[in-house]
Amino acid sequence: MIESVTKRDGRVEPFTPNKLNGWGEWAAKALGPDMDWSSVVLETVTDMPEQVSTTLLQQQLIKNCLQSDSWLYNRMAGRLYAALMHKEVHGVFMPTVLQLHRRLQKLGYMEVLDYSDAEYAEVEKLIDHERDFSYAHYQLHTHLSKYAIADRVKNRVYETSQFIYMRMAMALAVDQPRERRMTDVARFYEHLSMNRINAPTPNHINLGTPLRGYASCCLYTTADTARSIAVGNHIAYTMTYMSAGIGSHMNIRSVNDPVRGGAIRHQGKLPYLRAVVSEVKSSLQNGRGGACTSYFSIFDPEVETLLRLKNPMSTEDRKIRGMDYSWGSNRLFARKAARNEEIFLFNGFTAPDLYEALYGSDEERFEQLYQKYEKNPLFPKRFINARELLITACNEWNETGRIYEHNIHEMNRHTPFKETIYSSNLCSEIDLPTGAYNHITEIYRNEDVSFVEFEDEEGGRHTLPGARAVQTGRGMVYPLELQPGDVVNGATIQKITQRSSPEVATCNLAGICVDNVESDAQYEEVAYYALLMIDKCIHLAEYELPHIGYTSKARLNAGVGILGLAHLMAREHQRYTTKDGKQFIHQAAERHFYHLVKASLRLGRELGNAPWMHKTRWPEGWMPLDSYNRNVDQIADFTNRYDWEALRREVVANGGIRNSVLAAHMPTETSANASGTTNGVYPIRELTMIKTDNQRVNYWAAPDGEELAAWYESAWDIPAKDMTEAYAIIQKWTDQGISADFYRKVIGDAFIGSSEMIRDYLYRIRMGLKSKYYMNQKTSAGFKQLGEAEAERKELVGRMVGSAMAAAAVDKQGAAGEGDADGPTASVLDADPECNGSCTL
Known part of the structure; x- marks a missing residue:
């Protein structure tokens, strides 16, 4: 039984049970009459020694709340934890925002934000530390242990939750026009702290600090040359130490393919995959090595080995456990597997036009070329049973959990992009075009490095830079879209010999907590500020590789996901397994994308459309309704709630929108904790x-x-x-994945x-x-x-x-x-x- 307590200043006082009862009663009183706070207090007293510090007493009270294992007791623990962290972090007196920022700037943890003392005084009226007491314990714990500015070596934390959100809001609005920026600070802070906008981990940690890395992931591809592969390795290494996850695709030869006209036998993909693992694991991210998912085709000649690279039963020379893998297929492979037929294997070296068609939107062209190669007796082929290959792939997924799957055709069909999408990212939700680099110097240039090479009718060779449209008989055409027969500068194109558009794609993420948005009007504003946050982060970021900065600002790719869907559905008494529940999911997904388009249209009018908008179908009025998989309509009777044709007309009139893409649904494993809601669009596993x-x-x-x-x-x-x-219902209304x-x-x-x-x-x-x-x-x-x-x-x-x-x-x-x-x-x-x-x- 406790006899005395040691205060924070070292004084020892007799234990007063009424004070501990007061803590428990205060923590529980806002949560309803069913909270049995007295049992929690009694259990705490029982567990304590005769002499105890007030801090340890509070911590044990919090621990006992958490062990009650329920939402309400988690909330009770959160109220106690909020009070404790205010004292632990700030002491007796809560600093003002200005005081804290000046201190952090002096310590080198924050940049000087260009706000006047008068504006800081306005900020002081906006910040509401009482909101901390409405958060669950796991929200606050995520804020303090992962997102707050801190000296992790000395275990000294400098920010509590509202200070984190205000730092983010002020950093996002710092370069806004003077006449509106305090309004933007207020709206950013309101939507972040009220858990309507979910920001990714890099934004929480880096906004307002000297660290300017905001991309969560990057995607890259390589061509089948030594220089291009070397650039890919450099990208993997650099973007890992810049805190990004990696999505990798390598269009290279397979084992025993000829090199230098047959002088050398190719070693295959495994040595190059091991090189990528070394690059990614050589730098630490938050205490652990980086992460990468490598993408390959189910038609790859090495597919049987690639599918088993994570299997612990594979021999050491055929085992690479340091990254994850995703195999890509299409409907032809699905038909072959369903019919128990064989496929033949190929790659970009053995059948370059077939490989190109595989990664295109024209499935009919791919199947025609496939049949042509299949019937060609001069084309060497190795056949394999499609069903057996599928079973192998699925078994590896079931047994290791880390062999993912992607639909190559659907990625390149249901998208606003005109260019090829080869892969997704680390977590398989980002679908963006990438292009191979020819030389390391290209990635250090802060300009468009694309070009087209062609031969004219007389055999003359020409090179056109890709940045500006050229005059042809069809009108003004960008060089990458030129076709044989076009006349450019008096030369008739006979043959396109190379199209080069090097690009690393970056993931710029945000989320909307649909369980915390109260109306369509509020959703529209939340979508606007979510996209504005992404826009600011793209332009505030520092890019170690200059060309990535150039392409990121030219594309303005956004991926705004849904969070809290399971909570919203439970609150509305809907289930994932019923027709009504699926109609509800349809409404939520449609609402999400509609307001994202409206918000991007508004930003396009305010700031201008993405510079590379011409590389998308938005100027022609593309909408997800144009390309979604029509089989989705068989799931239930769906009715669209919004006027998509009116929105299409507005987009066409504006020449497009601010962003090349808008939606992607990510796991949000950590950031959902910070928002106090359920992960992404997933159902819960347990209460x-x-x-x-x-x-x-x-x-x-x-x-x-x-x-x-x-x-x-x-x-x-x-x-x-x-x-x-x-x-599938959500994918209908999603331009990425x-x-x-x-x-x-x-x-x-x-x-x-x-x-x-x-x-x-x-x-x-x-x-x-x-x-x-x-x-x-x-x-x-x-x-x-x-x-x-x-x-x-x-x-x-x-x-x-x-x-x-x-x-x-x-x-x-x-x-x-x-x-x-x-x-x-x-x-x-x-x-x-x-x-x-x-x-x-």
Whole structure:
């Protein structure tokens, strides 16, 4: 039993139970009459020694609240934690914003923001530290442990939550016109601190500081030359130490392809992948090595090796565990897998025009070229069974969680971009054009380095820089869009010999917490300030590689995602698995994209359209309604709520919008904690969870969990088909992609059979999902996010053997009922209603 307490100033006083009771009663009184604060206090007293400090007493009270494991007690812990952190960080007197900024500037942690003393006085009226007491504990803990300006070596924190948001707001508005910037400070601060706008981690940490890196991820591709590959490695290294995650695509030869006319046998992709891993892991990001996802085609001649690079059972020479991988396919491969047919393998060296068509929007052209090569007896081919390859890919996803999937055709079809998209980013939600660099000098130039080379009818060679449109018989045309037959400067183009448009794409992110937006009018304003935040970060950022800065400012790519969808759906009594719930998701996704277009249109009128707007279809009035996968309409009866044709006319009249793209739905694993809501568009896994992030531990609870427990739908109870449909509905209204997680219970002797894997894949293709991300499994030992832990070899062997035996039994049963199993189109899926016609894609 406690007898005395030590105060912060060192004084020792007798323990007064009424004071501790007062803490508990105060912390609980705003949360409703059902809070049993007295039990928490009693448990705290019981656990304490005879002499204890007031800090330790408060910490134990908070800990006991968290161990009650519910939303309301998390809120109670948050109120106690807010009071504690105000004292711990600021002492007896809360500083003004000006006082804190001057101190941080003197210490070198902040830049001097160009605001007058009078403007700082206005800021002091805006900041509301009482908001800290409305946050859940895990919000505040994320703010202090990850986002606040701090000396991490000496464990000295300088900011509490409202100071973080005000620093961000002032940094974002500092270069706004004087007549409006205090209004912008107020609106940024309001939407950030009221958890309507969700900012990515780099924005929280770096805004207002000397650190100017705001890109969360970057994407790059390389050509099949030594110089281009070297530039790619340099990009991976540099962008990693600039705190970005990496999405990599390499269009290079395969094992035994000829080099220098056959003088050398090519080593294949593995040595180059190992080089990328070395570059990415050589620098630390927040205490751990960088991260990369490498993208390749299912038609790659090395695909069988590439799919198994993360498998611990692979031999050391065929194992690269230091990065993640994503394999890309299209509808032709899906049909071949559904019909149990073979495909032949190729790459950009063996069939350059076929490879180019694979990464295009014209699927008919690809299939015509594919058939041409297939029938050509002079073209050397190696065939492989498509279904067996698919089962291998799906097994690796199930067993390691880190072999992702992307739909190459859908990425290049359902997009406003005219140029080729080769890959996504680290988390599989960003779909942007990239171009290979020819030489290291190009990436250090702060200008357009694109060019076109062509031959005229007399064999003369010409080079045109790509920055400016040229006069042709078709009118003014940008050089990258020239075609044979065009006449330029008196020369008729006979053959295009090279189109070069080097580019690294960057991810510039924000989120809207849909559970905290109260009306369409508010949504419109929140969307505007979310895009303005991205715009400011693109232009405030420092770019270690100048050409990335040039292309980022020319594109103005934005990826604004949805957060809190699960909370909103539970609050509105909607479920992911019902028709009504899917119609609700449709409304939420449509509302999101409509207001993003309106906001970007407004910014285009205020600041000008993106300089490279001509490289998109926005000037012609592109809308997602023009290119979405029509199979989505089979899910439910959807009705559009907004006037898209009127908006289209406005966009055309304005010549486009401010941003090249607008929406992407990211995981938000950390930033959702800061906003106190559910992750992205995902369903919750449990009502309460312990989340870890690089040694940080957060006790997470679903918002309003006690009240809405019956309406929160657990991800473990949602079939893959329903998750696919939910993502497909969102993809309809998304110009980029989704980090599409899937969930599966694998309890006891349960397994994921080959028929299930094939059926799920075919349905994803049919519904137009651009990508598939983590595989989360719930085993008898509890939840296991395979994407965050290495699978133990012994367990993996057992699961793979069990899955293979079960799959063999299923195939044997299927063969017994199908008659002739040797026919080229024999398939256990042909008559399976779950196939939904995918075998005729």
